[in-house]
Amino acid sequence: MRPDQPLIDWAWIAEHLDDIGLRLVQHLGISALAVAIGLAIAMALALWARRSPGLRGPVTGVTGVLYTIPSLAMFAALVPFTGLTLLTAEIPLVVYTLLILFRNIMAGFDGVPAEVNEAADGMGYRSSERLRQIELPLAVPLIIAGVRLASVSTIGLVMIVSLLGRNFGGLGVLITEGIQTFFATKVYVGAALSVALAVAADLALVALERRATPWAQGVAIDIAQGPIRTPEWIP
């Protein structure tokens, strides 16, 4: 970093709003795609494990092992197969969401009070009707809690995608370039915007949850009605 340079060069920011905006949208797009695909896969796995409870342990185990692979190592291992492509970027991002999302969806199903399921069965809900009309709506708060965790961690991880190239690197590109050219403003703008993006995504999801679950707002969940249990593993 050059000593004569101001910490933040506001003029540069003003001149490069287009480029910064592009990186921000790119970052959001890569993250959202990863979380969306992760949610779809985790939901499929959860529905499978709901029908065959024996699968729950193995699925948790496998997604847990995948979660422990260092991100840099996974990108590096994929490059020989998928090259410097968006696919190489998305595979690890999706894989890292699976553990969080799968466990939260399962916890959401677990949290449906037993008497609610019994009443639904006794009144003649078919299994698919019970899933769509009772269990999924009641699992929404925990599913969204999982999506919030997965989104924040994915937005952080996308920084590293810039190593795969400038074309789809998101805000990480600003940081990488800032470091390479000893230009502090780029580093700060990239870092600040990624934090802002994570916070904004989190707040948006909280708002979505409020809208989706009017029944859980402003009312104390009474013990006798069967509280929706918060799973013990949520950090």
Next chain:
Amino acid sequence: MSGPSSPDRTTPSTRAATVAFDHVTKRYPGTRADNPGAVEDLSLEVPAGKICVLVGPSGCGKTTSLKMVNRLIEPTSGRILIDGADAARRDVTELRRSIGYVIQQVGLFPHQTVGENVATVPRLLGWPEARRRERSEELLGLVGLDPATYRDRYPAQLSGGERQRVGVARALAADPPVMLMDEPFGAVDPIVRERLQNEFLRLQADLAKTILFVTHDIDEAIKIGDLVAVMQVGGHLAQFGTPEEILANPASDFVARFVGADRGLKRLALARVESLELRPAITARPGDDAAAARSRILADPFEYLLLVDALDRPIGWLAERQVPTSGVLSEAMAASMSPILDRRTTLKDALAMLIDAEVQAGIVVDRRGVLRGLVTVDMIVERMRSPVAAATSAAGPPG
């Protein structure tokens, strides 16, 4: 019900079905010797429109028996017949939608409003929206919840008693001929429970559904049931009959112990003054000749004279020694009064009133206050010891 409910039905009907258990057995593999929850060769028939209470200690199989009716549990052997049709041969979804189901924890859907909860089965049956809303409001009114106030609330905003009412309304929504109720009033406090029981009985007087009702509380069973099935651990039916029959003639030591040492007193709660042959009173009016009245009471073992007014309404008692030997009777001579009973007073209440007032006889009057006769403590005690009065049976055990 042989097909989906007609959406055209607008008022609760009184249709009901008979429910019969025919040698129904449920065994669980590898359970303990006492086999909790198992049912052994259960046969009984509940006539249409009657409440049958399954009562017994925990593990006696009462809840298992109930859940075999809507096939939440499938019997190991035997058949359950609803209006003569084998429940096992019907489509399970259609069967369940034709049976009302109420459980202790209610199990309202927390994410749906009260109105939506009540309309659950109509929605599953595909009733049009407007029709569902109308039905839902009608039922909320029926269970004593103002639709305008409660329709849009969520279950978490209700008290325990209100939830239970919504649960009953939900079970009634598609006008099922049969209702299953598993300890529906078990989770509310005693005062609310008493009120819910009374409301439920009033509702049933109009609806006349066939109801299977599970409880572990013998007092609730006696109060609610037209018929009571006492079950014991191992899933055996210990006795099946009217509350009166079970209290009067327990079939075994188990039943006698289960209904309690005070079963004589419990019987009195089931019988009313109208079931007794009243004892006539010796009466006289103010202005009557005292000597004549005196000679009449001396001829009777019960040496009290009841003064009545011109319309035969009781004024008060005169003991033999208080009746003058000459002259005429006057109102002022009446020294004491007895509790006033009517034909609908239960014998338990009558006995309590007599003991409280420390008198031997209560005065029974009609609606206008006119004397009908006397009830004595001896008559009530005699009734407590008597064998069951056959006329009070709603229905006997089958076979």
